[in-house]
Amino acid sequence: MRIIKLIVYPDFQALALAVAAVFEYANLLQDEPVYDFSLASETGGAVMSSQGFAVSTERLQKLACDTLIVAGDNECRLPPQSLIDYLRSAPAWAYRIASVCTGAFVLAAAGLLDGKRATTHWYHVLSFKKQYPEVLLEEDRIFVVDGAIWTSAGMTAGVDLALAIVEKDLGLEAARAVARKLVLYQRRGGGQSQFSALLEMDAKSDRVQMALSYAREHLNEDLSVDALASVARLSSRQFSRLFHEETGQSPGKAVERLRVEAARLMMETGKHPIEVIARETGFGDRERMRQAFLRSFGQPPREIQRVSARTPFAPTM
Numbered sequence: 368m369r370i371i372k373l374i375v376y377p378d379f380q381a382l383a384l385a386v387a388a389v390f391e392y393a394n395l396l397q398d399e400p401v402y403d404f405s406l407a408s409e410t411g412g413a414v415m416s417s418q419g420f421a422v423s424t425e426r427l428q429k430l431a432c433d434t435l436i437v438a439g440d441n442e443c444r445l446p447p448q449s450l451i452d453y454l455r456s457a458p459a460w461a462y463r464i465a466s467v468c469t470g471a472f473v474l475a476a477a478g479l480l481d482g483k484r485a486t487t488h489w490y491h492v493l494s495f496k497k498q499y500p501e502v503l504l505e506e507d508r509i510f511v512v513d514g515a516i517w518t519s520a521g522m523t524a525g526v527d528l529a530l531a532i533v534e535k536d537l538g539l540e541a542a543r544a545v546a547r548k549l550v551l552y553q554r555r556g557g558g559q560s561q562f563s564a565l566l567e568m569d570a571k572s573d574r575v576q577m578a579l580s581y582a583r584e585h586l587n588e589d590l591s592v593d594a595l596a597s598v599a600r601l602s603s604r605q606f607s608r609l610f611h612e613e614t615g616q617s618p619g620k621a622v623e624r625l626r627v628e629a630a631r632l633m634m635e636t637g638k639h640p641i642e643v644i645a646r647e648t649g650f651g652d653r654e655r656m657r658q659a660f661l662r663s664f665g666q667p668p669r670e671i672q673r674v675s676a677r678t679p680f681a682p683t684m
Contacts (some may be wrong), residue, residue: 368400369536370432372407374454375424376446381416382522383438383467389529392548393541401537409450417441427453434532435461439469439522443491451477458515463532465517467525474518475499485518486511526551570613574599578606578618583625586649590622626650627663634672641668 371390373383390402408414411426417440427450435457445451454477457464466474471487472495474480480502487495492506505511510519510528519528526549534542570576578595588594595618596606610618630648633639641653650656653668660668 368403369434371402371404371434371436372427372432373404373436373438374407374427374450375414375416375422375438376408376440376450377415378417378440378442378444379414379438380440380468380522381418381420383436383470383525384422385523386436386467386525386529388549389526389533389545392545393533393537396541396544396548397537409447409453429453429456429460431460432462434463434465436465436467436525436529437470437473439467439471439473439488441469443469443472443494445473445476454479461515463515463517465519465528465532467519467528468522471495471518472498474516475502479516480518483516484511484513485516486520487518488521570610572609572613574601574606575610575613578610579621579625582622583629586626586629587647588649590618590649592618595622622649623659624663626656627659630656630660630668631664631671634668641672644668 373386375383384406387404387406390404394400394402406414406422406424407427408424409427411424413421414424415421435454437454451473454464454474457477458479464474464479466487468488469491471480471485472491475485475495475498480499482501482503484503484505486505486508489506492504495502496504503513508520509524510517510531512531517528517532519525530542530546533545570579578599581598582590582595592603592607595610596603599606599609601609607618610616610621614621626648630644630650633644633647639647641656645651645653645656648656650659657667660666660671664671
């Protein structure tokens with residue numbers, strides 16, 4: 368039986384509790400329970416979340432366990448020094464130590480991330496780098512695994528991290544089965560970007576939203592200004608002006624970002640040849656895709672594909 372403890376402290380972000388469902392369903396889908404999951408805190412008893420409700424916890428002890436997961440909070444406030452000291456000594460009896468979202472600040476304060484690759488929520492990256500320059504922060508990752516230390520980005524990325532733990536422990540098919548049970552459309556690989564091009568563009572009007580949605584679903588078709596203007600039921604001139612007003616960029620640049628995002632996702636979640644990815648995402652040929660990747664990431668597709676191949680939990684459902 369693998370012992371998993373989610374460590375919480377006052378004002379923890381309640382969404383971190385979602386990792387519990389991953390281990391619960393992993394148990395339900397096995398012939399016999401494989402995980403002993405519990406909530407733990409420094410003193411035990413009731414611990415208040417940031418949303419104003421309390422959860423019941425057991426008291427942390429220095430006993431052998433498989434995985435300690437540290438929850439995050441909304442403000443990056445550190446827990447009491449005594450809990451940080453506990454975590455500092457945890458590698459002596461915990462096989463894995465992980466964090467959800469800003470829980471990475473707690474691991475860093477305990478010195479567990481020194482010289483290691485890690486990630487945290489993109490919103491807190493600058494603050495993290497200033498406080499912990501000795502950490503090799505990979506700011507645009509869903510989760511990062513460096514030896515026995517696992518860190519995840521935003522709160523929902525904790526679910527991706529938990530699924531990766533299940534895959535490591537029980538195999539790919541077990542992780543896929545849990546993802547299906549949780550009705551996850553797609554299991555994200557650790558190397559996947561925290562950002563979404565559509566979310567960042569934040570179009571206001573239905574017409575521009577409709578054009579962007581059409582573009583995302585028809586990446587390998589004609590997505591010229593004229594074609595998108597027709598979808599939005601505007602003249603090309605009206606559409607270009609409105610699009611730039613709402614997104615701050617041209618339709619052509621937006622389409623390139625959508626194609627780059629889709630191409631990168633294909634690299635992170637499968638083993639498709641570069642030529643196939645370029646064709647399926649509308650670049651047409653590998654050189655056009657290469658130039659777009661250099662503009663967006665400063666790296667060619669081959670390099671991103673090589674890094675993704677080293678990251679666990681890449682395949683889709």
